[in-house]
Amino acid sequence: MAMEITQYLLAAQSPDARVRTEAENSLKQFQEQNLPQFLLSLSVELANNEKPSESRRLAGILLKNSLDAKDSGRKELLVKQWFAIDLALKAQIKELLLRTIGSSVSEARQTSAQVIAKVASIEVPQKQWPELVGSLLNNMTQQDSPAHLKQATLETLGYVCEEISHHDLVQDEVNSVLTAVVQGMNQSENNAEVRLAATKALLNALDFSQTNFENEMERNYIMKMVCETACAHEAVIRQAAFECLVSIASTYYEVLEQYMQTLFELTAKAVKEDEESVALQAVEFWSTICDEEIDRQEYDSPDTGDSSPPHSGFIEKALPHIVPMLLETLEKQDEDQDHEDDVWNISMAGGTCLGLVARTVGDGIVPLVMPFVEINIRKPNWRSREAATYAFGSILEGPTIDKLAPMVAAGLEFLLTATKDENNHVRDTTAWTLSRIFEFLHTPDSGFSVISPQNLPRIVVVLLESMKDVPNVAEKVCGAIYNLAQGYEDAGASSSLLSPYLTEIIQHLLAAAERTDGAESKLRSASYETLNEVVRCSNLIEAAGIIGQLLPVIMAKLGQTMDLQVVTTEDREKQAELQASLCGVLQVIIQKLSSKDETKPIIMQNADQIMMLFLRVFGCHSSSVHEEAMLAIGALAYATGAEFAKYMPELFKYLQTGLQNFEEYQVCSITVGVVGDICRALDEKILPFCDQIMSLLIQNLQSEALHRSVKPPIFSCFGDIALAIGGQFERYVATALQIMQGAAQVCAQMDTLDEELMDYGNQLRRSIFEAYSGILQGFKDAKADLMVPYAQHLLQFVELVSKDSLRDESVTKAAVAAMGDLADVVGEKTKPLFSNFTFCGEFLSECLDSEDEDLKDTARWAQGMIARLMVTS
């Protein structure tokens, strides 16, 4: 029997904290002691129209929280608990919920719709609620169903579709759902609420409709209804209909051809005259078409051959109409759009779409945009000048350099002058456009740059002057300098061109970083990031002195952060953020200077002080280790080599803390990488620390709580440790190999359709092979036989991987290498295995045919190792 819990639900919302806590405790107790009755009681409460809306609302929330949680571990537990509940009782709950969507109280209807979807998310995939869809559809087909029931039913269908996958329904169910939803959109039969609910439900049901979209008649019907709805009287309904069109554009691009004329007219009208919320969706429709066509173009590279998906060239065909439509939006700027991050308006959407169109069609856009630029760029109205500049900046990615170069060369001086425009927006967009020019038309490495030794001095002067502009402009200028420097990276002789200006540029960047008028410290981090790129891309021989001088400056700044007054959490965050930027700069400097023997001594001389600073940074943050400091320590370990041993006693506890930081898994991951760096620096001197490191790494691998992305680096780290300590790895081999075999098993069972999961799978597989390689090579001289029991499993794993056509090249390489390592290290005893695993030959020959020289070399080596094995007897 359900319990009467109204008073507790109300008391739990009392302003009196004592009353509230007591009621919350009672509810919690009830939940813990008898979950089934608790859920039933909540459902009864929610279903009862006599009850106050406050108690019903909380009942709904508690129900949802008992069925779903953001945390995946918790969610799993909740699902288990639900499955454990008696079927009859669950039937009662579901019945109550289905009844509630017919309630006259709209809030109760809505809440129960959401709860039903949560139950559906658990039960439908398990085929445990077969009558759900039928029961909902019944609400739609009953002649006398009131409008509010239809509305709530459609909402429920929408939520359910959102929660489950289309594999969970049979086609008949999909057909009925879709029919009900599309009929619900019918203007002549339904009121606005029903039509809105139906249109929103359709958005979620679209993913289910593959089969229906393949059928022309059904597709025509759906498209007709959506297009009609896009002209509805109510703006919210039109907006929902356009959202459906956006989704259709990406999901059903292939079948859009016959509707394009209509869709163009609809969207053009909306962009021109509809409310902004609707117009934004209409622009998004075209941006989505661009996304699709860009994807297809990238996919359509010569090596993939004829299997690329069809490309209908919608943008190309509609180009003369779309471009004017988009240009028109550009002059509808908000006054303060450059200052606020969460603004999204029609001119921003239109400009963004214009950039996508340029990437889609390339040269074709240039003659359509340039007249607009030329007419508007000198107008007295700032909106015209900004729009013209934005249009120009937008089309710089996509068209060929040949097409753009003359215009950019002609316009560059104008833009440099415009950095002094009286209007903040114009200057902001001008700086952004300059940064785009340097991004796309400044690649001396490949033989073209709009920047010459003649105009470079002027450019640098203008940029440095603009660094003093208001923060939002200065931030864009940082971007321009970033791209300017980037162009000179690895650019041979021309990389010297920037050298004379380095000192001045660095000074200005440091000054900008010091400014206090930059909101949310965006300018400061932009300055430091640009500083990093300037250092990274500099010509080291010429810049060594300057970078050598920068080092103590940055070290001093980092030292000063320790003295900042830290009272509030906000203070602490600010301190950490500043330290992050400075550690980042130090990391870049360390890496740059240690890349050449001539400049390495600068790091060696300062290593003790740098390390001390990093340790102090760690000391500032008791709860965690600082990610950027850790990254920098990895670079330092590489620079100092075996000398790094002297820092280990102090550093070790922070390594341990880092390895145990599951919450900020990036920190954990970086720490794992740094352990690898240290292994390579110290070799066998890492041994005293290995027991503790290995035990932490193993715990991490076994933990459910650690983010999965950290697990591949841990396996790679096994290899690093093994290679460093050689035969001493013996004591870990049994445990390590057991886990590696377990992980290989997991790889074998992964869902190959899930792209993100496959990415992870590739990383995991590569790292397992790297672990094998490190361990095998580490055992080479003394303990090779220890690996005999694992040889078969390794080859099985290689075989499995070799049969996966989706595997990444890096996985292939690691697999081949590990196979060669096995033959090389264990030798004789693996001969029968290699004879049995006949896939090896095919796999090797596939690798030998690769374009990748590295892979070929590895395969050749592995083939040699295996062939030797076969020769000796």
Place this chain on the structure above:
Amino acid sequence: MAPHDLRRPFKRRPISDQQKRRELSLLRQSQHRSDAQQRARNLASSVISLQSPSSPDVDPEELSEPMPDVDATGHESEASGFNIRQASSLRGPEARKWFASQLMLPEWMIDVPENLSRDWYVLARPAGKRCFVVSADGTTVSRLRNGSVLHHFPSALPGGARKKGVSGPAQSYSILDCIFHELDQTYYVIDMVCWRGYSLYECTAEFRFFWLQSKLDETGACDPPSFLHKFRFSVVPFYNCDQTGLHSAYTESSPYVKDGLLFYNKHAHYHTGNTPLVLIWKDERCSQYVIDTDNNGQVLNQQHIVLELQDDGKIVTSDDPPVVVNCLNADFIKQSGLTPGSLVRFAIGDGGLKCVDGKFEKADLQYISLSNRARAFADSYSKIMFQYMARHSPLKVEDLASMISHEDQQDKSPEVEMSG
């Protein structure tokens, strides 16, 4: 239903510098990791390469000896497996030349090798045309020993026919050493040289035969002919050369007409050209062609041999290095219109041949004529001797069997002592 977020990045770089720093660090780490592992590997392989890969039963000279320079087209024979790829793109006469020198040619068995039962396989050689079968790029070609094309056809070998959904890389190629048997129009496979692009040149016969057996069947190449598979392939059964194996190969009936027995040393690589690690032996029972016949199939009264004339007038066998049989005087050469490099046919006179330590001490040669043009090579020493012995004191199957049983005795002798 969460509202769809429309916002796209606006005036922003897509990647933060911090992300870039992370990625560069990862790149550096993975580069150093692979450097470190690579160093470990190179160390290992340079240690190994110092040890010469030999076994006590195989003449070390044989294994470490570089393969003869293949041809005049500039292809080194070193790492011959890889050059097959280039060779497969050769056309016309170049291709013929190349293939002509790629077959492993047995020596004739003139004495019984040691450890037959332990180190050798035996198989009954099908009568027919010895050829290379190459499948690649959707077609299959068979080439005779002189390099000319025998058939050009679709087959079920990897890459051997144009069809959809073939597994494996498109460029892979396979090369089989076969004998085409006219009667049942079947390619009998006696060796596997490359399989799906994986060279087996450097592999032992033991491994090649194993691989041949396990791989060929799964392609469907052994199935009856069909539209995309014009000729049937069949693996020639091979046996360990013990009493039973020898008996099986020698006496058991086979779907093909036999032409002698082939003996393969298990440890030998695929060696292009003549090799003493593959031997052919024949007698009247297992071959119709023990003693050379004329064009009409009649056994000649005298043994004919073909030798090559050198610059200095010496006439030599096709062996490498050549064995000198005799010397022609300059007048005779001039008078007969012979030039250096000519292949010359002789009959062996009643004086016969006498050999000591692989050198001819005496050879009673009677000049017949210049050899016909189809001929590419002179006869080998072992062929001349085998033919000679066949006419005078042949090596009999009983000799082989008794050698094996003698070896078995030796192997067993310790056991006998123990039990006694």
